[in-house]
Amino acid sequence: MRQDLEVTARARLEALYREHGGRLWWAVLAYSHDREVANDAVAEAFALALARDDVRDPLAWIWKVTFRVATRELKLRRRSAHVPLPDREVYSDEEAAAVAGALAALSSRQREAILLHYYGGYSVKEVASMLGLATPTVRVHLHRGRENVRMRLEDERD
Amino acid sequence: MTDLHEQLKAIERTRVAPPDLWDDISTRRPETRVPADAGPSRRVVFIAIILLGVAVVFVVLGRPFLGSSRQAPLGVVQKLPNCHALEYPCPPDLPPIRARAPLVLIGVRLEPAPAGASPAISANQAENSAYERGGWGWKGFTLPGSREQAILAILPRFKLPTPVGKPQRYQPDTLVWAIRYSDVCLPQRPTRCPWNAVVIVVGSSGKVLEGGAEGTPSPVTTPRSGGSG
Numbered sequence: 105m106r107q108d109l110e111v112t113a114r115a116r117l118e119a120l121y122r123e124h125g126g127r128l129w130w131a132v133l134a135y136s137h138d139r140e141v142a143n144d145a146v147a148e149a150f151a152l153a154l155a156r157d158d159v160r161d162p163l164a165w166i167w168k169v170t171f172r173v174a175t176r177e178l179k180l181r182r183r184s185a186h187v188p189l190p191d192r193e194v195y196s197d198e199e200a201a202a203v204a205g206a207l208a209a210l211s212s213r214q215r216e217a218i219l220l221h222y223y224g225g226y227s228v229k230e231v232a233s234m235l236g237l238a239t240p241t242v243r244v245h246l247h248r249g250r251e252n253v254r255m256r257l258e259d260e261r262d
Numbered sequence: 263m264t265d266l267h268e269q270l271k272a273i274e275r276t277r278v279a280p281p282d283l284w285d286d287i288s289t290r291r292p293e294t295r296v297p298a299d300a301g302p303s304r305r306v307v308f309i310a311i312i313l314l315g316v317a318v319v320f321v322v323l324g325r326p327f328l329g330s331s332r333q334a335p336l337g338v339v340q341k342l343p344n345c346h347a348l349e350y351p352c353p354p355d356l357p358p359i360r361a362r363a364p365l366v367l368i369g370v371r372l373e374p375a376p377a378g379a380s381p382a383i384s385a386n387q388a389e390n391s392a393y394e395r396g397g398w399g400w401k402g403f404t405l406p407g408s409r410e411q412a413i414l415a416i417l418p419r420f421k422l423p424t425p426v427g428k429p430q431r432y433q434p435d436t437l438v439w440a441i442r443y444s445d446v447c448l449p450q451r452p453t454r455c456p457w458n459a460v461v462i463v464v465g466s467s468g469k470v471l472e473g474g475a476e477g478t479p480s481p482v483t484t485p486r487s488g489g490s491g
Contacts, residue, residue: 121283121284129281143283151286200272
């Protein structure tokens with residue numbers, strides 16, 4: 105019986121991965137500018153979800169954990185003088201590279217908030233819960249992040 | 263910038279597609295320790311424990327001061343005495359009443375207590391507190407009056423005790439018991455009677471706020487002694 109449940113949970117998580125894994129990977133790539141970090145963070149978050157059965161909303165939890173793992177990985181890599189690939193070698197066109205470049209100019213918190221809210225589709229309250237921040241703080245991060253992205257993209261066009 | 267949703271879709275245009283990580287996920291032994299999203303986080307639990315500890319320490323350390331010369335907060339019920347256990351006898355007691363109209367006692371204006379107002383301490387407790395602390399139990403006030411009555415009323419405003427150099431603070435609309443003693447004789451030289459003495463006691467704590475006497479006494483040669491009822 106327990107084995108059946110585990111099989112069902114695994115199948116459900118695989119379906120979740122097949123449906124959302126790509127978006128999550130792109131989000132973490134835009135967050136970290138590093139394919140290895142994106143691969144590792146996504147795989148680690150899904151593996152963690154697979155190992156436990158006390159997660160109420162697996163997808164939101166995986167998004168949260170993925171960003172947490174990516175942040176930790178980036179800290180480790182910065183210590184080892186790791187240099188990520190330039191955006192123009194990662195992205196296939198100028199516009200995509202410009203958007204990624206604008207995101208790279210944000211603070212880590214602003215970038216997380218922008219990606220979770222505008223790309224992941226989570227509400228401000230959900231983002232606050234995921235990042236362990238107060239809702240007004242997330243609003244500030246979103247506001248400043250939006251302004252910074254807008255200015256960067258305008259500069260890029262000029 | 264409402265089209266940020268749309269603009270961010272550009273990040274999907276990568277030269278390399280997202281890899282299939284499922285095999286890695288299936289065989290991977292996760293190294294990260296992350297709490298589940300059920301229940302409060304460790305940080306919340308830690309802060310709650312710290313706050314609880316501070317509260318316990320505050321209560322334990324604060325307790326000795328309640329009975330000392332330090333003034334307890336107005337809202338804290340003080341340890342109330344029983345006047346029958348004191349050296350001086352209680353005066354005869356009339357049933358407590360509620361003030362029905364504004365009244366002025368020993369120069370203090372009191373307002374009627376609202377219909378639903380209910381003090382934390384009883385009239386009897388307030389009388390005991392007044393008896394011990396309000397002057398009635400002081401050495402000089404050894405001569406009980408002909409009767410004692412507690413009146414429930416609102417004290418619209420009184421000055422809070424304030425450290426020297428600090429601005430004065432006032433407490434508005436406090437529910438009080440005004441304990442009125444009639445026909446009190448004071449051991450002056452010569453002893454004078456009758457005075458009407460009043461002690462005002464906070465209804466939530468038993469703290470004595472004010473005490474005094476008023477009337478038009480005249481000297482008497484033989485003061486009454488002991489309780490008369």
